Amino acid sequence: MANSFIGRDMAVDLGTANTLVYVRGKGVLLDEPSVVAMNTKTQEILAVGHEAKRMIGRTPDGITAIRPLKDGVIADFDATEQMLRYFIQQVHRRRYFTKPRLVICVPSGITAVEQRAVKEAGYSAGARRVYIIEEPMAAAIGAGLPVHEATGNMIVDIGGGTTEVAVISLGGLVTTLSVRTAGDELDQSIINWMKKEHALMLGERTAEEIKMTLGSAFPLPKEPEAEIRGRDMVSGLPRTVTLSSAEIRHALEEPLHTIVDAVRATLDQTPPELAGDIMDRGIVLTGGGALLRGLDERLRHETGMPVHIAQDPLTSVAMGAGKCVEEFEALQQVLVTDNRR
Numbered sequence: 001m002a003n004s005f006i007g008r009d010m011a012v013d014l015g016t017a018n019t020l021v022y023v024r025g026k027g028v029l030l031d032e033p034s035v036v037a038m039n040t041k042t043q044e045i046l047a048v049g050h051e052a053k054r055m056i057g058r059t060p061d062g063i064t065a066i067r068p069l070k071d072g073v074i075a076d077f078d079a080t081e082q083m084l085r086y087f088i089q090q091v092h093r094r095r096y097f098t099k100p101r102l103v104i105c106v107p108s109g110i111t112a113v114e115q116r117a118v119k120e121a122g123y124s125a126g127a128r129r130v131y132i133i134e135e136p137m138a139a140a141i142g143a144g145l146p147v148h149e150a151t152g153n154m155i156v157d158i159g160g161g162t163t164e165v166a167v168i169s170l171g172g173l174v175t176t177l178s179v180r181t182a183g184d185e186l187d188q189s190i191i192n193w194m195k196k197e198h199a200l201m202l203g204e205r206t207a208e209e210i211k212m213t214l215g216s217a218f219p220l221p222k223e224p225e226a227e228i229r230g231r232d233m234v235s236g237l238p239r240t241v242t243l244s245s246a247e248i249r250h251a252l253e254e255p256l257h258t259i260v261d262a263v264r265a266t267l268d269q270t271p272p273e274l275a276g277d278i279m280d281r282g283i284v285l286t287g288g289g290a291l292l293r294g295l296d297e298r299l300r301h302e303t304g305m306p307v308h309i310a311q312d313p314l315t316s317v318a319m320g321a322g323k324c325v326e327e328f329e330a331l332q333q334v335l336v337t338d339n340r341r
Contacts, residue, residue, distance in 0.1 A: 010024065011103040012087070014069065033050060045082050048083055071180040101130075101131070103132075103325050104131070104132055108164055115132060135159070135317055139320055147168050154266070165265075167270050177265055217293065217297070
């Protein structure tokens with residue numbers, strides 16, 4: 001019986017910025033941006049993933065490139081469902097397979113209605129059963145933390161739409177905080193800062209590139225510089241500005257402060273025994289935000305706790321959810337169960 005499932009069950013990290021699909025026995029087979037490009041007149045999907053992302057901010061009248069998830073939850077149901085179906089088909093070349101069981105990751109602060117929407121999307125994309133796992137739990141399993149032991153593990157998962165902070169012990173979430181400030185918010189604050197300080201309009205993609213190349217959360221020994229291109233808001237013409245990472249750090253100050261505050265607030269809510277464990281073991285950072293330079297330093301500085309970056313922060317959530325698919329029976333308890341169907 002168990003054998004008949006091999007290669008069909010999947011775990012999906014349905015992220016605001018990227019969606020990863022893990023297939024049982026095969027690992028992460030797909031990692032693409034959560035972007036859908038559609039024809040606005042016929043509602044027909046033109047491109048999904050990398051191809052659609054290239055279109056953001058560059059589309060003519062009849063086409064829009066949208067990100068169907070906002071702040072970790074579904075903003076456009078149809079587009080999400082189409083995107084999910086597309087990604088599942090990408091991995092499942094053969095159509096005659098039985099329908100897969102799906103494990104989908106959701107932010108921990110998600111409402112019952114939002115959770116239901118994720119399930120519905122999974123069912124309409126062709127799943128036989130949909131299980132839900134909370135992102136911080138998946139991230140902790142994926143980062144290799146001993147979640148089932150009676151010790152406190154603290155995970156900070158900074159994605160595109162949400163930052164999830166959680167303390168996990170005995171296979172459950174003890175304290176969690178989900179704030180809707182993460183990668184997207186960092187990009188947005190770069191856009192706003194450039195408008196205010198340099199009267200320069202930037203696109204989303206440029207802002208994201210600046211964050212990756214120049215962004216930092218703590219003073220660096222050498223502050224790199226780069227030339228930024230955008231549209232001058234006064235003359236309306238393209239213009240280039242030279243910026244240093246110190247200036248971008250100012251731009252990122254507010255959202256970073258929110259993230260650091262979330263970590264502090266979670267530590268504040270943690271039972272003292274577990275807080276002691278975290279003092280020993282440290283805080284583990286995962287998610288794309290963990291790649292922001294100096295963020296570990298900044299958290300170390302502000303909390304006085306040791307901070308480690310997970311081995312492969314971008315895939316931790318998918319790997320953790322994947323582990324649940326591999327050892328379905330053993331890890332059943334961490335999944336959020338439902339009795340529908």
